[in-house]
Amino acid sequence: MANLNRRQVLAALAAGAAAVPALGLQAAQRSSMPAPPAGQNAAALAKNEDFWREVAGYYDRTEGIVNLEHGYWGKMAKPVQQAYVEATRMVNAQNSYYGRKGYAADAKRAVNVIAEALGAHEDEIVVTRNASEAIHNLIRQYQGLNKGDAVLYADVDYPQFKTTMHWLEESRGVQARVISLPSRATQKDILDLYRQAFDANPNLKLMLLTHVSNQHGLVIPVAAITAEARQRGIDVICDSAQSWGLLDYKIGDLGVDWAGFNLHKWIGSPVGLGVLYMRRGTLEKVAPYPGETDPDNSKAATRIHTGTANFASILAIPAALEFHQAIGAANKEARLRHLRRLWTNEAQDMPHIEVLGGADEASWTGMGAFRLAGKSSPSDAKDLQQRLENEFxxxxxxxxGLASGHCVRITPQVFSSSQEIASLTSAMRQLRA
Ligand SMILES: Cc1ncc(COP(=O)(O)O)c(C=O)c1O
Structure with missing residues (x-):
């Protein structure tokens, strides 16, 4: 559509909004997509360096540094970037004419592909600017609190959301309780600690629960904790900002009513995209965004009011999900876990290194963290980060954010090579000096 002349655009629009092509997907289909070799399961494919070299070829390289900080946002693959650039050009050229007449159908299509990939209904999905917008609105607009109630969060939660949970103390007259998890933990350890927190705080009404911690990649057993919370009448806001695409799952696996996601981390969309998920029939306790109305509590979209958004980024969502699915969500998770194992297996035998995060496989992701043993102060962690950057x-x-102290996070991506991980383990060995 980017190169259509005015007559062709008018003809397309005259045929109705639904006839406007789904731009993101179309553009992506013009480029090839990665194709995993047939007959290799995810575990075997995770070690197939040829395949992952091919995947890396779909991304622009970062020059001059080994970048192991991919927890911030995910790089777009070239077909996604192409879809985004073409959509930017088209939106800029067609301007309000497209915005007012064609965009609604494309935006709906983006919601459809997200819903399908997450295993949700379309009306349960709202596109946001990021996970923060989704989760802040859930916390702020939650209606179930009375004076004297308590809310719960953990040291492993996202720092800005901890502050928002604390803000509920002043704004709602509730008490904020904090749970601290050990620096290494199994799924059972984590569930036991949450159970203890529930027992110790019978007045809990709301909790923030992070699926994958942005500190050290620890996986929280969300489904088990949520089931326990539900029995006790505690509502759960799930922070899945860091998990979708890093782990392979459907929303039903988490068992939560409300969650916030990012598309710009592990799904690989353009920056500035997140998702609010609200399960059908659970909207009553979260008020509409101020000024929005939803008398039947059936419209999740009324819980967000973003205003004018980056149209082109939303148009690129189908391309991002298509690329993600071409690699395969399970293959991606397995490769990232493999890359993490390459360094943690070695680091665990280095007495001067403390590896943080999961203590069993289910509690690990591709994202991890470490510190020099006994060195957990802010300046220790800063020195470590600087040495890795400047010397290696x-x-x-x-x-x-961790109660156990500061650390350095290690986050490879699907385009990271095993040689880059080897350079990390080599550096870690030399850090003894
Ligand atoms: C666990 C977690 N929650 C929430 C966020 C916020 O995401 P965003 O900045 O995209 O809103 C992040 C971002 O790093 C995160 O890691």
């Missing part, structure tokens, strides 16, 4: 050319990030 490896880019990482300091994480500051």
């Amino acid at each position: 050319g490896i880019f990482t990030v300091v994480r500051k």
Whole structure:
């Protein structure tokens, strides 16, 4: 559509909004997509360097540094970037004429592909600017709190959301309770600690639950904790910002009513896209965005009011999901876990290194973290990050939220190579000095 002349655009629009082509997908189909070799399961494919080299070829390379800080946002693959650039051009050329007449159908299509990929109904999905918009609105617009109630969050939660949970103390007269998880934990350890927190705080009404911690990639057993919380009348807001695409799952596997996601991390969309999920029949306790009305509590879309958004990024959603699915969600999870194992297996035998995060496989993701043993202060972590960058050319990030202390996060992507991980383990060995 980017190159259509005015007469062709008018003809397309005259045929009705539904006739406007789904731009993101069309553009993506013009480029090839990765094709995993037949007959290899995810575990075997995870070690197939030829295939992952081919996948890396779909991305522009970062020059000058080994970048192991991909927890911030995900790079677009070239077909997605192509769809995004073409959509940007088309939206800019057609301007309000497209915005007012053609965009609604394309936006609906983007919602459909998200819903299908997540295993949700379309009316349960709202596109947001990021996970923060989705989760902040859930916390702020939650109606189920009375003076004297308590809310719960954990040290592993996203720092800005911890602050929002605390803000409920002043704004709603509730008490905010915090649970601290150990620096290494199994699924059972985590569930037991949440159970203890529930027992110790019978006045809990709401909790924030993070599927994958942005600190060290720890996986929280969301379904088991949510089932327990439900029995006790505790509502759960699930932060899945870091998990969708890093892990392979459907929304039903989490068992939650409400969640916030990012598309711009592990799904690989353009930056500035997230998702609010609200399960049908659960909207009553979360008020519409101020000024919006929803007398039947049936419209999740009324819980967000973004205003004018980046049309082109939304048009590129089908391309991003198509690329993600071409690699295969299970293959991606397995490859990222494999890359993490390559460094943690070695690091665990280095007495001067403390590896943080999962203590059993189900509690691990491709994202991990470490610190020098006994060195958990802010300046220790900053020095470590600086040494990795300046002495070894490896880019990482300091994480500051864990009760056990500061650390450096290691986050490879699907385009990271096993040689890049080898350069990390080599650096870790030398950090002893
Ligand atoms: C666990 C977690 N929650 C929420 C967010 C917020 O995501 P965004 O900045 O895209 O809104 C992040 C971002 O890093 C995160 O890692």
